[in-house]
Amino acid sequence: MKPKKMPMRMCLGCNEMKIKNELIRVVKSPEGEVSIDATGKKNGRGAYICHNPSCLEKAIKTKRIERAFSLSIPSEVYESLKKELDLLGTR
Secondary structure (H helix, E strand, O other), X not given: OOOOOOOEEEEOOOOOEEEHHHOEEEEEOOOOOXXXXXXXXXXXXXXXXXXXXXXXXXXXXXXXXXXXHOOOOOHHHHHHHHHHHHHHHHO
16 A cells, blocks of 8 residues: 655745645635634635744745735734744644
8 A cells, every 4th residue: 555645835934845734824715814724724825834933934024925825915914923823833
C-alpha cells in the first residue's frame, strides 16, 4: 500500500512549502471578508501562513495577502489577524 500523499501549501511569509496542516489558513469569503480559518473548511479563497508571527509581518509588509486575494485589506483586518494568530499560538 502506498503512503497517503500529504497536501502541500506555500507560506506567504517565508515562501516555504509545508504540509497544509502545519499552516494557518487565511480565507477571503465570497462576500470579500478576510479572516483566519481555524478549521480549514470555510468557503472562499485560501492563503496560508506559518505559525511564526514574523511570517505574518513579512506577508503584510510585502502585501502578499492583498495580492493573493486581489483586494486591498484595511489595517483593522491585519490587527485582528495578528490577535487571532497570537491566540492560536497560545493553544
